[in-house]
Structure formats: structure tokens, C-alpha cells
Amino acid sequence: MDDTKNPWTVVSRETRYENEWIRVDHHEVRKPTGGPGIYGVVYFKNHALGIVPIDEKGNTILVGQYRFPLSYYSWEIPQGGGITSKPLIESAQRELREECGVTARQWLQVLGMDLSNCVTDEQGTAFLAWDLTDGVAEPEDTEKLQVLRLPFWEAVQRAQNGEIRDGVSLAALFRVALMALQGELPEPVAKVLRR
């Protein structure tokens, strides 16, 4: 018996809500133990992208914005939704340019994650970006952003003390911090993050 195969049986499926970003399907199911049940799933049309940019002084960039679903202001790494039909890195490059006005010549994927796998299929990818050039930000019309440049280790401190709560930001900042402490970063980044 293969314990990793799908233990759920879908009896029926109906879309109950849909907009440009998500689709909500209601399923009637038989549960892993055989009894009847229901499962509502939120399918995402975009891929979440996060970027940890590191400049030549060892600074990173955080973006502040009001998050409508949570009704509070949130400080996060630069991020946005990528179209899955295009290379994710192109969308990440666009987000960094639009939100922060920054172009990076070097990119490294540091994380692939499922954001909320109990109810959604949302997936995310985070990149480390370095060799930066400053330009002019062009935020989308749904975004009203503050951009803060600060030492990378200060951002990690904010993640550790609860000032940053966004999941992609926490996982990505902690991942890059671990890479720094374990000597796994590309040398140009390792050099400026050394403590």
C-alpha cells in the first residue's frame, strides 16, 4: 500500500466564486477514512514572488503597505504576483523595478513554498538579488507603498522580533540569514553580510 497516494475521493465539484485572482471551488468528497465530507479550495491564478535584494553596503529593502484582508499596515520584502506562463524571474525583476525602482544583475532562487496548503494551492518563490542599480519606482494603482532601505541584519532582527509577519518575507529573510551563517552565499553577497 502506498501511503503517499491521494486518499480523497471527489464526488462533485462546483465553482462558487471567481475573480481575476482566485477561484473558489466547493467539493463534496469522501474523506481519507471513507466518510462523507466537503472541501472548499481557493485556487490562485498568480504565483507569489518575493525578493531579498542586497546592495553593495549590505542593505536590503523592505516595502510597507496596508494589507486589505488583515486591515493593518505590513512591512515586507518586495513581492508581487507572477504570471505562471512566463519565467518567474522576469516577474520578480519587474516587481523589484516597479515597487523599488531597483534593477539587479544577479539572481538566485532561495525558496519555493506553499503558502497555505490546508485550503489553497498558492505557491511562492523567493529570490536573492544583488549587483543593484537604482532607478525610479512605478507602483501599480492598487499599491500605495513606502520603501525602506536598511541593513540586512536589521531586517532579520525585525523578522525575529515580530515586526515582520508576512510568511514569504519571514521564510526568505531567515533562509538568506541561514545561508550567510552557514557560508552558502555567493561571495559578493557573503562579503557584505559578514558580521
Add this chain to the structure above:
Amino acid sequence: MDDTKNPWTVVSRETRYENEWIRVDHHEVRKPTGGPGIYGVVYFKNHALGIVPIDEKGNTILVGQYRFPLSYYSWEIPQGGGITSKPLIESAQRELREECGVTARQWLQVLGMDLSNCVTDEQGTAFLAWDLTDGVAEPEDTEKLQVLRLPFWEAVQRAQNGEIRDGVSLAALFRVALMALQGELPEPVAKVLRR
């Protein structure tokens, strides 16, 4: 002008889907820049709880289960949904006992996170748990689980190489690993995780 105040105006709000776990509301809004728009939000009725248990040999525990929304098998830290009207730690203690048959005498909160703040209000909390006693697992009827005990640093390795993709698991494992490397763990845990 306060840049951190709510830049969204809600024009109308209608619940489009609801079950025992989530409610999906469709909002007509005025966007931060003033134009008309819509916002679909998924409100969660439970709080996500994750646990990083550490035994006296420096092992942690991972749980494997098939995730219906993503249609694949996922290895994660022990986790579940907590009722927000009760202390979160009680729900975390129950989850660890039900999923893994383990009781822990010592608990420390290591993480508070928003899992997917673009579309949902889902929040999560992760705990470090130690001073463990083994018992018998009692999984819920929606759960068909495999339980794996392995060295903590091997679990971190799995998180770093992409074998673990769950957001709460990644953030919590990386956080505890950082605490270990930075000398921030309680001594009984620090001692068994020293490398």
C-alpha cells in the same frame, strides 16, 4: 499625512461562499489611487499552529500527508487549526498529541505569521516544544498521516533543499535553526542541537 492608514474604501460587501473553515467575501472598493475596483477576501475561522518538537537526542518530528488543494504529498512540521477563543498553546499541545502521540512539558513561541496576506486574513503561530514524552497518536478522520522522527538538522536540510515546501514549516524550522546558530535557544534545546 499618515502613510500607514487604510487607503481602501469599501463600497459594498457580500459573502459569496462559507463553510466550517472559511468565508469568502466579495467587496466593491475604491482603490488607493481612487479608481473603482473589487477585492475578494478569504477569511479563516481557525488559527494555523505549527510545532517544532525537539527530543533529548536532538531529533524533531515531521508529519507526511496528502494535501488536497495541491494534489500532492507533503512533509511538514506537526500542525493544525486552533480555535481562536482558546489559548493557542492548548491547541498546539492537542495537535502534537493527536498527530504524533507526543506530550511536551516545555513550550516557547518562536513565530507569528500571516500566511497569505494578499487575499486571506489567515494567521499562524509556531512553537518550539521540548521535554517530550511518547504516547499514542489519535489523528482526526480527515487525516491519514505518516510520522517521521529525524535529526533536527536533517529536517533543516530538507527545508533548504526543497523537500519541505509548507510555509509555516519553512519559517519555523529556519527560525529555530537561526536561534541555534545565534545562541538564542533555551539551554536544554541548545545543548542537543549544538553541532
